[in-house]
Amino acid sequence: xxxxxxxxxxxxxxxxxxxxxxxxxxxxxxxxxxxxxxxxxxxxxxxxxxxxxxxxxxxxxxxxxxxxxxxxxxxxxxxxxxxxxxxxxxxxxxxxxxxxxxxxxxxxxxxxxxxxxxxxxxxxxxxxxxxxxxxxxxxxxxxxxxxxxxxxxxxxxxxxxxxxxxxxxxxxxxxxxxxxxxxxxxxxxxxxxxxxxxxxxxxxxxxxxxxxxxxxxxxxxxxxxxxxxxxxxxxxxxxxxxxxxxxxxxxxxxxxxxxxxxxxxxxxxxxxxxxxxxxxxxxxxxxxxxxxxxxxxxxxxxxxxxxxxxxxxxxxxxxxxxxxxxxxxxxxxxxxxxxxxxxxxxxxxxxxxxxxxxxxxxxxxxxxxxxxxxxxxxxxxxxxxxxxxxxxxxxxxxxxxxxxxxxxxxxxxxxxxxxxxxxxxxxxxxxxxxxxxxxxxxxxxxxxxxxxxxxxxxxxxxxxxxxxxxxxxxxxxxxxxxxxxxxxxxxxxxxx
Numbered sequence: 001x002x003x004x005x006x007x008x009x010x011x012x013x014x015x016x017x018x019x020x021x022x023x024x025x026x027x028x029x030x031x032x033x034x035x036x037x038x039x040x041x042x043x044x045x046x047x048x049x050x051x052x053x054x055x056x057x058x059x060x061x062x063x064x065x066x067x068x069x070x071x072x073x074x075x076x077x078x079x080x081x082x083x084x085x086x087x088x089x090x091x092x093x094x095x096x097x098x099x100x101x102x103x104x105x106x107x108x109x110x111x112x113x114x115x116x117x118x119x120x121x122x123x124x125x126x127x128x129x130x131x132x133x134x135x136x137x138x139x140x141x142x143x144x145x146x147x148x149x150x151x152x153x154x155x156x157x158x159x160x161x162x163x164x165x166x167x168x169x170x171x172x173x174x175x176x177x178x179x180x181x182x183x184x185x186x187x188x189x190x191x192x193x194x195x196x197x198x199x200x201x202x203x204x205x206x207x208x209x210x211x212x213x214x215x216x217x218x219x220x221x222x223x224x225x226x227x228x229x230x231x232x233x234x235x236x237x238x239x240x241x242x243x244x245x246x247x248x249x250x251x252x253x254x255x256x257x258x259x260x261x262x263x264x265x266x267x268x269x270x271x272x273x274x275x276x277x278x279x280x281x282x283x284x285x286x287x288x289x290x291x292x293x294x295x296x297x298x299x300x301x302x303x304x305x306x307x308x309x310x311x312x313x314x315x316x317x318x319x320x321x322x323x324x325x326x327x328x329x330x331x332x333x334x335x336x337x338x339x340x341x342x343x344x345x346x347x348x349x350x351x352x353x354x355x356x357x358x359x360x361x362x363x364x365x366x367x368x369x370x371x372x373x374x375x376x377x378x379x380x381x382x383x384x385x386x387x388x389x390x391x392x393x394x395x396x397x398x399x400x401x402x403x404x405x406x407x408x409x410x411x412x413x414x415x416x417x418x419x420x421x422x423x424x425x426x427x428x429x430x431x432x433x434x435x436x437x438x439x440x441x442x443x444x445x446x447x448x449x450x451x452x453x454x455x456x457x458x459x460x461x462x463x464x465x466x467x468x469x470x471x472x473x474x475x476x477x478x479x480x481x482x483x484x485x486x487x488x489x490x491x492x493x494x495x496x
Contacts, residue, residue, distance in 0.1 A: 002278040003311040006208035008329045013357040015267040018179040022259035035237025037102035041244040042259045044181045048155035053098035056230040057156040063092040064228030065346030078195035078226040100137040102127040146177025157393035176385040178357040184231040184244035185350030195226035228346040252465035271327025271461045274300045284347045288397040291344040323463035340395035359385045381407045416444040
């Protein structure tokens with residue numbers, strides 16, 4: 001058993017209001033630079049939709065992630081032979097039009113335009129070429145357009161639905177959408193790291209954050225192709241690749257990443273998981289239907305004495321083990337089994353998990369009475385506005401059973417709390433829902449509390465960074481007395 005620690009995340013989609021505050025917080029800190037204008041390390045998409053970059057989930061286009069190769073896996077569009085063939089021309093590389101051409105406006109025209117009969121306007125200007133352009137797309141161009149022909153109906157995840165099921169899904173009274181915030185998944189089996197010919201990408205040993213060494217990056221851009229989530233970007237100004245760093249300077253000082261800290265809906269949770277690194281290859285090579293269960297198996301019980309012993313033998317700090325025992329991610333993932341990975345079929349073993357949205361029931365108002373189309377206000381999972389096949393394509397590699405299990409647990413919590421606070425549901429209905437998922441009232445209340453009432457410290461359990469150990473490996477600790485703040489060994493240069 002090779003026990004290591006990993007910073008992992010949970011996003012609760014029922015709480016996301018699509019305000020994009022997280023995106024702006026990230027943008028202001030990390031990508032407000034020349035060459036990074038089109039980058040959104042954190043973005044929020046509308047589902048159903050095509051996302052950013054367009055159709056990023058379609059690996060027939062982009063060839064990202066891993067593919068099953070016997071009991072193991074191999075890179076789908078990169079690797080030694082494929083990478084060598086595509087090194088000077090990569091047909092699977094997303095181009096600027098797949099993202100969008102960033103622009104600003106010539107605001108001076110509003111003041112400098114000659115007097116005339118027409119109101120002067122500020123023309124859009126490309127931030128790449130400086131030329132006037134016609135704006136055709138943007139980072140969230142399809143925001144709230146979940147039922148539109150150009151976006152909602154082009155969603156790759158509709159592939160398993162029959163034409164009749166698609167048509168029913170987009171009937172006006174059934175039409176719905178929800179938001180999908182995305183950042184780098186800091187995967188256990190990152191395809192971007194494996195694909196880099198320069199060895200510039202690496203996974204930090206202490207917390208599993210995936211980073212790019214800017215000194216070693218040679219701009220082969222294989223990481224852009226290999227990442228199936230398209231969260232590695234190319235900076236055309238510096239000639240280097242860049243990606244989400246999970247705000248590691250903030251993590252090292254005990255603060256939540258900016259997108260987590262700023263989240264208005266409080267949908268984000270961050271904590272440490274302990275995992276067995278010796279099982280990564282075997283689990284990544286599992287059959288599609290087993291991928292979710294097998295990935296959950298890799299995360300270990302932080303209370304198990306054998307796990308603690310193996311973790312300490314591997315150099316995992318006591319404070320990290322304690323943080324893993326308090327991790328909200330561990331509760332959502334392993335104790336309550338409410339969170340699922342996004343597109344596990346990419347086989348990167350992502351460490352960002354999602355609690356699927358329980359969409360509202362269908363109802364109508366007649367004679368002043370709000371009447372649902374189902375027998376109860378809270379219709380069964382089978383009555384969900386989004387087909388289970390669609391959600392399974394997003395979160396369980398097509399395994400509808402896994403999605404149904406999670407949705408039933410979520411519904412049981414909702415019914416239990418409705419009974420506690422409003423009291424308009426029968427005990428039999430609540431009891432049957434709770435019994436079906438083997439959940440008691442105490443557990444449902446604990447889920448409700450962490451979902452709705454949790455404090456900042458309960459949502460973000462960040463382990464100590466132990467900077468002193470890093471210093472000891474490089475310098476004499478005594479030399480740093482009085483200098484324990486966060487300085488820089490090399491002065492950072494922005495706006496290269």
